[in-house]
Structures are given as C-alpha cells and as structure tokens.
Amino acid sequence: MLKVLLVLWPSFVVAGIAEGVFFTVIDPRELYLFGEPVHFSRLATYSIGFLGFWIVCAASSLMTWFLMLGPSDLNRPRGRQE
Amino acid sequence: MTSKPQVAPIEFKPKFDEESLYEVHKKVHPRAVSGIFATWRWALVWITQLIFYGVCWLPWNGRQAVLFDLVERKFYIFGLVFWPQDVFFLAILLIISAYSLFLFTAVGGRLWCGYACPQTVYTEIFTWIEQKIEGERNARIKLDAAPMSARKFRLRAAKYGAWTVLSLWTGFTFVGYFTPIQTLWTSTWSFALGPWETFWMFFYGAFTYLFAGHMREQVCKHMCPYARFQGVMFDPDTLTITYDTERGEPRGARKKGVDPKAIAKGECVDCGICVQVCPTGIDIRDGLQYECIGCAACIDACDQVMDKMDYPKGLIRYSTEHAIEEHWGWREILGHIVRPRVVIYSVVLGAICVAFVWGIATKPVLRVDVIRDRATLAREVEGGLIENVYRLHVINVSETGHRYSIGVSGLQGIDLASERTIEVPAAGAKSISVQVRVPPESGKKGSNQIYFDVKSLADEKISVHEKASFLLP
Structure with missing residues (x-):
C-alpha cells in the first residue's frame, strides 16, 4: 500500500502544481492536437491535462522507486518469489 | 592436501x-x-x-460570490475579479501562506x-x-x-x-x-x-x-x-506538546490521592489514556516525535486524570524545551516568544501582507493590450495619409459594464479612421480593430512612438495610456 502511495501521491502533488502553472500561462484554446485546434471543452482539456500530468509524474516516481530497490530485493534467486 | x-x-x-x-x-x-x-x-x-x-452558496451582484470559473478563466472573490494576468497575486498569496506557517510553527x-x-x-x-x-x-x-x-x-x-x-x-x-x-x-x-x-x-x-x-x-x-x-522550524523556545518527565517519572499505578513522594514515584499514574486518545497512536511520554500532530488530545486527557487524582494539571502541557529545563512558568515562556527568528518571519510576513493589500486595492480595473497587425505594416490611403492597423484588446476588470472612448496621440495630425468607442460588459473583454492615419511628413522614417488612450465615458479616472509604434515607410 505504501509503495502505491509513494508513487501516486508525490506525482499527484506535482501534477497539481504543473497543471496550475501550465494552464495559467496557456489558454486551452491555444493548444493544437495532431495539427488541429483542440475542440474539447475547457473543462475537459483541464481535466485531461491534469490526468496526463499525473501519469507522467507517476511514471517518474515509479522509476525512482524502482531504482531505490536495494540489492536484497534484486539478488534473490531466479524464479523465487518473496 | x-x-x-x-x-x-x-x-x-x-x-x-x-x-x-x-x-x-x-x-x-x-x-x-x-x-x-x-x-x-x-x-x-x-x-x-x-x-x-x-x-459557495452566497450570491453577489447576481453571481456566485466565490467562484473559480475555470471555463471562463476568471476567478471571482466577492467584489474582486481575477484574470490569468493576475497570477502574481496568487503567487504572493502562496508566499503569505508559507510564511504564516513558518511563523506559527516557530511560535506554537x-x-x-x-x-x-x-x-x-x-x-x-x-x-x-x-x-x-x-x-x-x-x-x-x-x-x-x-x-x-x-x-x-x-x-x-x-x-x-x-x-x-x-x-x-x-x-x-x-x-x-x-x-x-x-x-x-x-x-x-x-x-x-x-x-x-x-x-x-x-x-x-x-x-x-x-x-x-x-x-x-x-x-x-x-x-x-x-x-x-x-x-x-522548531527551536528550543517553540511551544510543543510536552510531557514533564521530571515531574512524571518514575511512573506507576497507585490509589487516588496518594502523595507521589510517599511512594517514591512521579505523578504519572501510567493509566495510558494519553496513548489511547492519540490519533496517531504514539506515546507522548517518549518525547517529541514527528508523528505528533500537536492536537493536544493527550493534554486534555491527562488533565482530567490529574484532576481525579487531585494532582495539579499540566503533567502534559504546551511548553518549550527551555522552559522544561529551566522550570519556567508562562511569563518566561511568553518572554521568549520575541526572538530573531520570530521577528524576521513577522517583519517579512507583515511587509508581504501590506504589499498584497496595496496591490489588490490599486489593481487596475481596465487593461488594454495593443497588438500591431503584422499582415499590413503600413499603407498609403486616400489623401496621401499613411495607415497602420492595430488590434486593441480591452479587458474590463470591473463589476460594471463600461463604454470606453479610444484616442490616439504622439504624432502631428494623427487620427483614427475607425470606431472611437467600444462597449465592454462587466468582467468581460473585447477586441477591436483600429486604423490609425498620419500625414507622411509628421514623423521620421521607420518606427515612431504613439500612444493610445482608452477612457471610460462614465468615469474619467478609469483610463489607460498605452504605448505603440507607428511605422512610416
């Protein structure tokens, strides 16, 4: 559970900050998606933007967690669980 | 071998x-x-x-009093309307919150x-x-x-x-x-x-x-x-929830009203209620821990037990590291509130708050952005005049609709060849295309500085004097 928290929570916080800064500076109507102006409602763009930021940040946190695994986690014999 | x-x-x-x-x-x-x-x-x-x-249910001027309207990109807080351009205030507000937290934490x-x-x-x-x-x-x-x-x-x-x-x-x-x-x-x-x-x-x-x-x-x-x-943020003079070890130890059970000295014990009766009431499940008697959220539930609980035992309250109390060491009372504790850290936090916080209030009070109620039309730089029109085209983006930040007059100055014979007024609703924005004409001999070749004056017809004080450049071929 705590592992999940360590990945999802910091990424949530950072995604919130990123969302705030990004959309303060950029109006969703100025965005282009595959060369076409974004046609979603602003609320949808904000929401998708937030979830997108969250996923990206979570990927980063997940990698941090992965690289923090100690030798004892990695040195276990092949095929043995736990 | x-x-x-x-x-x-x-x-x-x-x-x-x-x-x-x-x-x-x-x-x-x-x-x-x-x-x-x-x-x-x-x-x-x-x-x-x-x-x-x-x-969120309070009305104000026919709208919701506090509404962070993301769709329209406007934040309403009672009489104030904030646009994305006002993000500066949000940044200051965050700094104020952070400093308040530093100050409160250092003191209490x-x-x-x-x-x-x-x-x-x-x-x-x-x-x-x-x-x-x-x-x-x-x-x-x-x-x-x-x-x-x-x-x-x-x-x-x-x-x-x-x-x-x-x-x-x-x-x-x-x-x-x-x-x-x-x-x-x-x-x-x-x-x-x-x-x-x-x-x-x-x-x-x-x-x-x-x-x-x-x-x-x-x-x-x-x-x-x-x-x-x-x-x-803590220092030895910060108030924290503290168990008075000297007074409480050695802890132990005893009958009601027994003098602790008579049984060679401290005043802690080891009832464990301070642990039972703790929302984070710690024992405050082990000293200050990062898990302690400072809710003081253990103080309330221990005081009740002390009352029942006819012992003085405050075995667990708000106190400071120094106060416990030196056996200070409230007078000395309060006397140590004023210290460099607290003074610096307070001064910085006070200065930022003043700047914030001043900024809000003098927030302009009209904004004008002038954007040159890049497609047509300068062209000659009838009468030999030179024309430049601009887009004025007029933002009415006030709570009432306004009709504004548009004027232009800065060059001899300068004049507008387009609409001279524009109506902008309350908390709204409008763009208008304006053609400015100048006799060719009134300025130097290249860029010349001109000014747009946008004024409310209802209130002369609401005006913006905005710089722009006029190109002469």
Missing part, C-alpha cells in the same frame, strides 16, 4: 531500512476526549466547514496540523460519525475483532453509508467552487451533469472518504511533506 577455501560470510546490510517501506499498519482507534483543546478543535471544525460548505509548533488542517478536520468529523454509530473506543475494537454478524453488518453499513453521503456532499461542494453551484445543483437532480463535473465530484468525494475514513494518521505520517520538515 586439499582444503576448501575459507570464505568469511559477508553480512549484507541494506543502506536504508527497506522494511519501513512495508510497514504493517495497526488501526488506531482514538478514544474520545473533551477539554479546552478539544473544544478549540471543534470550534475550528465548525468555522472551516461552515466556510467551505457555505460560502504544529498548530496548523492540530486544529486547522483539512486532514485533521475531516478525520475529526469522520471519527465522530464512527463513534456515534459504532460506540466508544472499546466497543469499536471489539467490533473490529468480532466475526461478521447481522449487527456488525448493520453498523458497518450505517457507518460507511453516512461517510459516503458526507463525502459526496464534500465532492459536490468542491466542484461547486469551479462550476456555478446553483446550476450544478439543478443539473444533478435532472441527471444532466457533465462527464467531467461528475468525475471530479466522485474523485474528490472518494479521496475524502479514503483519507478521512480509512487512512487518517497514515496521511500525516507518510504523505505530508510538512510533517517531515517542521523540525527545522
């Missing part, structure tokens, strides 16, 4: 305690407590939640955590519901251990049901700060909610439920960054 090489076993020691990442969590069932600090906490629960659940420890943090406030409300439905601490522990029965199912269903209703209401209120809540209310009941409004309502509701109902102190212990760095 063959012998097996001797290999010294190398003991592997992990660099950091990996076990702690998989902490086994024991559910904390805090015992209900009453007393002066519990009263304070409930007062703050009421104040903060009346504001949160109530303010984790006052925020103990009384005002939403995590504390919602946990308090959720625990209260739990206690009303499932009973006091012992009854809840027993119920947890009991196998599923009709009674347990009924109690659990009631508790989770009540939590769900409260969480959904919280989610609804939260979304109501971003979408007009009256519309939200009617569309909820006609099942006409937008997909994203519905999503955020359930998202916020679900997290309220999870954090306040199930995770509780885990949020403070594992998720809150503040809990981890508060230590650097």
Whole structure:
C-alpha cells in the first residue's frame, strides 16, 4: 500500500502544481492536437491535462522507486518469489 | 592436501531500512476526549466547514460570490475579479501562506496540523460519525475483532453509508467552487451533469472518504511533506506538546490521592489514556516525535486524570524545551516568544501582507493590450495619409459594464479612421480593430512612438495610456 502511495501521491502533488502553472500561462484554446485546434471543452482539456500530468509524474516516481530497490530485493534467486 | 577455501560470510546490510517501506499498519482507534483543546478543535471544525460548505452558496451582484470559473478563466472573490494576468497575486498569496506557517510553527509548533488542517478536520468529523454509530473506543475494537454478524453488518453499513453521503456532499461542494453551484445543483437532480463535473465530484468525494475514513494518521505520517520538515522550524523556545518527565517519572499505578513522594514515584499514574486518545497512536511520554500532530488530545486527557487524582494539571502541557529545563512558568515562556527568528518571519510576513493589500486595492480595473497587425505594416490611403492597423484588446476588470472612448496621440495630425468607442460588459473583454492615419511628413522614417488612450465615458479616472509604434515607410 505504501509503495502505491509513494508513487501516486508525490506525482499527484506535482501534477497539481504543473497543471496550475501550465494552464495559467496557456489558454486551452491555444493548444493544437495532431495539427488541429483542440475542440474539447475547457473543462475537459483541464481535466485531461491534469490526468496526463499525473501519469507522467507517476511514471517518474515509479522509476525512482524502482531504482531505490536495494540489492536484497534484486539478488534473490531466479524464479523465487518473496 | 586439499582444503576448501575459507570464505568469511559477508553480512549484507541494506543502506536504508527497506522494511519501513512495508510497514504493517495497526488501526488506531482514538478514544474520545473533551477539554479546552478539544473544544478549540471543534470550534475550528465548525468555522472551516461552515466556510467551505457555505460560502459557495452566497450570491453577489447576481453571481456566485466565490467562484473559480475555470471555463471562463476568471476567478471571482466577492467584489474582486481575477484574470490569468493576475497570477502574481496568487503567487504572493502562496508566499503569505508559507510564511504564516513558518511563523506559527516557530511560535506554537504544529498548530496548523492540530486544529486547522483539512486532514485533521475531516478525520475529526469522520471519527465522530464512527463513534456515534459504532460506540466508544472499546466497543469499536471489539467490533473490529468480532466475526461478521447481522449487527456488525448493520453498523458497518450505517457507518460507511453516512461517510459516503458526507463525502459526496464534500465532492459536490468542491466542484461547486469551479462550476456555478446553483446550476450544478439543478443539473444533478435532472441527471444532466457533465462527464467531467461528475468525475471530479466522485474523485474528490472518494479521496475524502479514503483519507478521512480509512487512512487518517497514515496521511500525516507518510504523505505530508510538512510533517517531515517542521523540525527545522522548531527551536528550543517553540511551544510543543510536552510531557514533564521530571515531574512524571518514575511512573506507576497507585490509589487516588496518594502523595507521589510517599511512594517514591512521579505523578504519572501510567493509566495510558494519553496513548489511547492519540490519533496517531504514539506515546507522548517518549518525547517529541514527528508523528505528533500537536492536537493536544493527550493534554486534555491527562488533565482530567490529574484532576481525579487531585494532582495539579499540566503533567502534559504546551511548553518549550527551555522552559522544561529551566522550570519556567508562562511569563518566561511568553518572554521568549520575541526572538530573531520570530521577528524576521513577522517583519517579512507583515511587509508581504501590506504589499498584497496595496496591490489588490490599486489593481487596475481596465487593461488594454495593443497588438500591431503584422499582415499590413503600413499603407498609403486616400489623401496621401499613411495607415497602420492595430488590434486593441480591452479587458474590463470591473463589476460594471463600461463604454470606453479610444484616442490616439504622439504624432502631428494623427487620427483614427475607425470606431472611437467600444462597449465592454462587466468582467468581460473585447477586441477591436483600429486604423490609425498620419500625414507622411509628421514623423521620421521607420518606427515612431504613439500612444493610445482608452477612457471610460462614465468615469474619467478609469483610463489607460498605452504605448505603440507607428511605422512610416
């Protein structure tokens, strides 16, 4: 559970900050998606933007967690669980 | 002769305690407590939640008083309207919040955590519901251990049901700060909610439920960054919840009213109530710990026990490291509040607050952006005049609609060949294309500085003097 928290929570916080800064500076109507102006409602763009930021940040946190695994986690014999 | 090489076993020691990442969590069932600090906490629960659940329903000038209208990109806070260009104020507000937190923490420890943090406030409300439905601490522990029965199912269903209703209401209120809540209310009941409004309502509701109902102190212990760095804001004169070891130890049980000296013991009767009431499940007698959220529940609980024992109150109390060492009273503690750290925080905080208020008070109610039309730089029109075309983006930040006059100056014979007024509704913005004409001999070749003057027809004081450049071929 705590592992999940360590990945999802910091990424949530950072995604919130990123969302705030990004959309303060950029109006969703100025965005282009595959060369076409974004046609979603602003609320949808904000929401998708937030979830997108969250996923990206979570990927980063997940990698941090992965690289923090100690030798004892990695040195276990092949095929043995736990 | 063959012998097996001797290999010294190398003991592997992990660099950091990996076990702690998989902490086994024991559910904390805090015992209900009453007393002066519990009263304070409930007062703050009421104040903060009346504001949160109530303010979104207040009307103002025919709109919602406090509305962070994301769709229109405008924030309304009573009489003030903030545009994305005003993000500066938000930044200052964040700095003010941070400095206030530093100041309060340096003086009074984790006052925020103990009384005002939403995590504390919602946990308090959720625990209260739990206690009303499932009973006091012992009854809840027993119920947890009991196998599923009709009674347990009924109690659990009631508790989770009540939590769900409260969480959904919280989610609804939260979304109501971003979408007009009256519309939200009617569309909820006609099942006409937008997909994203519905999503955020359930998202916020679900997290309220999870954090306040199930995770509780885990949020403070594992998720809150503040809990981890508060230590650097503490100094030996910071008020914290302190157990007076000298007075309390050696602890031990005894009969009511026994003089501790007669039995060679301290005043702690080791009843363990301070541990039972602790929402994070720690023993304050082990000293200051990062898990302590400063809620003072143990103070209230211990004071009641001290009263029963006819001992003076305050075995656990708000005190400072210095005060405990030097046996100071309140006079000396208060005398040590003024110290360099506190003075610096206060001065900086005061200065930023003044700047903030001044900035809001003198916030312009009219903004004009001048954008040169890049397609046509300069062209000659009838009468040999040279024409440049601009776009004026006029933003009316005030609460009333205005008609503005547009003027231009800076070159001999300069004049407009387009509309001279523009009407902009309250808290609205409009763009207008303006043609400016100048006789060719009135300026130098290349760029010349000119000025646009946009003035409200109703109020001369509302005006903007904006620079632009005029190109002469």
